[in-house]
Amino acid sequence: MDSxxxxxxxxxxxxxDMDGTLLDTSGDxxxxxxxxxxxxxxxxxxxxxxxxxxxxxxxxMLAQGxxxxxxxxxxxxxxxxxxxLDYYEANMVVHxxxxxxxxxxxxxxxxxxxxxxxxxxxxEGYASRILGELGLTDRFACLIGGDSxxxxxxxxxxxxxxxxxxxxxxxxxxxxGDSIYDVKAAQAASVPVVACSFGFLDRPVAELGxxxxxxxxxxxxxxxxxxxxx
Numbered sequence: 001m002d003s004x005x006x007x008x009x010x011x012x013x014x015x016x017d018m019d020g021t022l023l024d025t026s027g028d029x030x031x032x033x034x035x036x037x038x039x040x041x042x043x044x045x046x047x048x049x050x051x052x053x054x055x056x057x058x059x060x061m062l063a064q065g066x067x068x069x070x071x072x073x074x075x076x077x078x079x080x081x082x083x084x085l086d087y088y089e090a091n092m093v094v095h096x097x098x099x100x101x102x103x104x105x106x107x108x109x110x111x112x113x114x115x116x117x118x119x120x121x122x123x124e125g126y127a128s129r130i131l132g133e134l135g136l137t138d139r140f141a142c143l144i145g146g147d148s149x150x151x152x153x154x155x156x157x158x159x160x161x162x163x164x165x166x167x168x169x170x171x172x173x174x175x176x177g178d179s180i181y182d183v184k185a186a187q188a189a190s191v192p193v194v195a196c197s198f199g200f201l202d203r204p205v206a207e208l209g210x211x212x213x214x215x216x217x218x219x220x221x222x223x224x225x226x227x228x229x230x
Contacts, residue, residue: 009112009113009114009224009225009228010172010224010225010227010228010229011114011171011172011173011174011224011228012113012114012115012168012169012171012172012173013114013115013116013117013164013165013168013169013171013172013173013174014109014114014115014116014117014173014174014175014176014224015116015117015118015119015161015164015173015174015175015176015191016116016117016118016119016175016176016177017118017119017120017155017175017176017177017178017179017182017199018118018120018122018127018130019054019055019120019121019122019178019200020051020054020055020178020179020196020199020200020201021099021176021177021178021182021196021199022098022099022102022118023096023097023098023099023102023130023134024095024096024097024098024099025054025095025096025130026047026050026051026054026095026200027047027094027095027096028088028091028092028093028094028095028096029050029054029061029088030045030046030047030050030051031087031091031094031095032058032084032085032087032088032091033045033050033053033061033062033065033084034050035083035084035087036062036065036080036081036083036084036087037065037066037069037080039080039083040066040072040076040080042065042066042069042070043069045065045068045069049068050065051200052200052201052202053065053202054200055121055178055179055180055181055182055200055202056121056179056181057121057122057146057154058081058084058085058088058122058123059077059081062077062080062081062084063077066080088126089126092126092129092130092133093130093133093134096130096134097134098134098136099196099198099217100216100217101216101217101218102217104217105217105218105220105221106139108221109221110139112221115141115168115169115171116139116140116141117140117141117142117143117144117164117167117168118131118140118142118143118144119144119155119160119161119164119175119185120143120144120145120146121145121146121154121155121181122145122146123145123146123147124143124144124145124146124147124148125145126145127143127145128143128145131143141167141168141169142163142164142167142168144160144163144164144167148160148163149163154181155179155181155182155184155185156180156181156184156185156188157185157188158185158186158188158189160185161173161175161185161186161188161189161191162189165189165191172228173191174191174192174193174194174224174227174228175191175192175193175194176193176194176195176196176214176220177193177194177195177196177199177210178195178196178198178199178200178201179199179200179201179202179208180202180203180208182195183195183208183209183210187209192211192212192227192230193210193211194210194211194212194213194214194220194223194224194227195208195210195212195213195214196213196214197213197214197215198215198216211227212226212227
């Protein structure tokens with residue numbers, strides 16, 4: 001790489017969602033949902049059925065699982081949410097792995113002088129533990145979880161994206177995600193957003209309204225370069 005490569009790359013910060021974007025967490029999240037469902041005497045659901053429910057936080061995910069198996073009251077959801085969290089805390093990184101090519105893409109961005117961040121609706125403590133157990137913590141300048149900025153300040157609020165930019169030192173930024181929460185948060189923060197077609201989609205990826213779509217991480221850097229030329 002020549003000495004001018006980093007200066008030509010259009011983004012000084014690239015942020016990533018975690019679940020369904022950087023990491024395939026579907027197996028562990030589905031196991032936690034099914035643990036809660038089973039404890040309530042409900043039928044369990046396939047990983048494929050649960051995957052589109054991921055993205056808005058654990059309680060939202062569980063509420064959809066309960067709705068799919070007969071519904072529940074808020075009080076019952078409170079109890080089952082705690083059961084889900086307790087199970088997940090003990091089984092966070094059984095099946096969870098980075099998506100193919102993700103680590104190579106992070107390396108390539110870092111080599112271009114890009115500052116990397118994670119912005120997720122997962123609780124910050126959980127996200128931090130997962131990154132640590134996978135040996136990924138040091139790759140990111142900051143981690144912002146769904147509870148990092150206070151109640152109601154997770155995605156789709158633009159606040160986490162603004163905080164990401166501030167904590168990374170400012171500059172041009174782009175975001176990579178897989179859900180409508182990611183797209184809305186980035187758009188509200190006036191940040192271009194790339195959607196992952198391989199993520200935890202609750203609708204066709206073209207309907208998310210992202211600035212670009214990738215089908216795999218080998219496409220990410222060229223797509224980001226094209227977005228920077230607009």
